[in-house]
Amino acid sequence: MGFTAHFWRGIRTGIPFFLLVAPFGMLFGVVATEAGLNLVEAMGFSVVVVAGAAQFTAIQLLSDQAPVWVAVISGLAINLRMVMYSASITPHLGGLSLGRRILAAYFLVDQTYACSLLDCEEKPHLTLDEKWGFFLGITTFLIPIWYGSTFAGAWVGNAVPIGIGLDFVVPIAFLSMVAPGLRTGAHRAAATVSVILALCLVWMPFNLGLLVAGLGGMMAGAEVERRSLS
Amino acid sequence: MITHWDAWITIILLGLGSFCLRFIFLGAVGGRELPEWVLRHLRYTPVAILPAMVAPLVVWPQATGGETDPLRLVVALATLAIGYLTKNSILAMIGGGLIIVGGLQIFG
Numbered sequence: 001m002g003f004t005a006h007f008w009r010g011i012r013t014g015i016p017f018f019l020l021v022a023p024f025g026m027l028f029g030v031v032a033t034e035a036g037l038n039l040v041e042a043m044g045f046s047v048v049v050v051a052g053a054a055q056f057t058a059i060q061l062l063s064d065q066a067p068v069w070v071a072v073i074s075g076l077a078i079n080l081r082m083v084m085y086s087a088s089i090t091p092h093l094g095g096l097s098l099g100r101r102i103l104a105a106y107f108l109v110d111q112t113y114a115c116s117l118l119d120c121e122e123k124p125h126l127t128l129d130e131k132w133g134f135f136l137g138i139t140t141f142l143i144p145i146w147y148g149s150t151f152a153g154a155w156v157g158n159a160v161p162i163g164i165g166l167d168f169v170v171p172i173a174f175l176s177m178v179a180p181g182l183r184t185g186a187h188r189a190a191a192t193v194s195v196i197l198a199l200c201l202v203w204m205p206f207n208l209g210l211l212v213a214g215l216g217g218m219m220a221g222a223e224v225e226r227r228s229l230s
Numbered sequence: 231m232i233t234h235w236d237a238w239i240t241i242i243l244l245g246l247g248s249f250c251l252r253f254i255f256l257g258a259v260g261g262r263e264l265p266e267w268v269l270r271h272l273r274y275t276p277v278a279i280l281p282a283m284v285a286p287l288v289v290w291p292q293a294t295g296g297e298t299d300p301l302r303l304v305v306a307l308a309t310l311a312i313g314y315l316t317k318n319s320i321l322a323m324i325g326g327g328l329i330i331v332g333g334l335q336i337f338g
Binding site for chain 1: 231232234236237238239240241242243244245247248249251252253254255256257259260261262264267269270271272273274275276277278279280281282283284285286287288289290291293302305306309310311312313314316317318319320322323324326327330
């Protein structure tokens with residue numbers, strides 16, 4: 001098994017996430033158009049920013065007449081979690097050439113990250129080339145869907161029937177990504193602690209509650225792992 | 231209405247900033263070995279961050295204006311249970327999707 005085999009495995013892994021990415025991208029296209037952006041600007045967001053939740057927030061703030069810097073800072077606050085993505089994928093993909101690391105950083109979104117990291121964790125014997133193949137496979141499938149669905153949403157505008165229960169697409173998708181990864185007591189401790197902290201810290205500004213909850217969960221997982229080894 | 235200037239300044243600054251957030255460790259650390267205690271923490275990043283992102287959306291859904299909804303709680307727990315027991319995220323996603331769509335048809 002080399003690069004190619006894992007590339008295809010990445011594509012297969014990415015396929016079900018079509019159900020998450022396509023409606024989310026379309027919804028963004030529709031919302032952006034309704035807020036007064038043209039097709040090129042809506043695409044600009046999806047191609048340059050590549051981060052759904054931050055894009056929605058920025059558009060919403062701009063259409064509420066917030067200053068540009070508020071929209072930018074709020075979007076970046078939502079994306080702060082990506083620093084942690086970058087840190088935790090680095091032990092696996094850090095050995096790539098600079099050009100490939102730049103590409104990996106650009107494509108490091110929730111789904112590509114979560115699938116890749118959980119896969120690297122589950123299959124520690126994979127070589128750098130194979131891990132890169134898997135990451136690129138997911139990316140090659142999902143990123144064009146993100147661009148394409150934004151385009152479709154912006155193209156048809158508000159003619160899109162916004163289906164029932166669409167608000168719950170993101171929770172269902174994230175929970176189903178994480179659930180199989182709760183393999184050990186340490187993983188379950190990390191998830192439990194972070195959920196409790198996240199619920200207790202929703203009052204914190206700039207999405208900081210999420211970061212504190214995430215760090216707390218990571219510390220819980222690491223501590224349980226350390227104790228089980230010693 | 232959002233002006234074209236505002237849209238493009240936001241796109242460029244938010245895009246550059248988000249890229250830097252993603253690149254910071256990949257770029258600065260690269261192939262260097264991290265200490266074991268750091269790696270031990272980083273292993274738990276996805277199972278800590280993703281549930282923490284989702285938890286408030288499950289307990290206080292946007293669609294109900296922040297009011298706790300038993301159907302959405304059940305859907306979230308069912309999705310988690312299916313994924314955990316079958317080790318298959320596709321089944322979990324389909325299961326959760328069917329329950330919410332069906333549940334909204336019946337109770338909504």
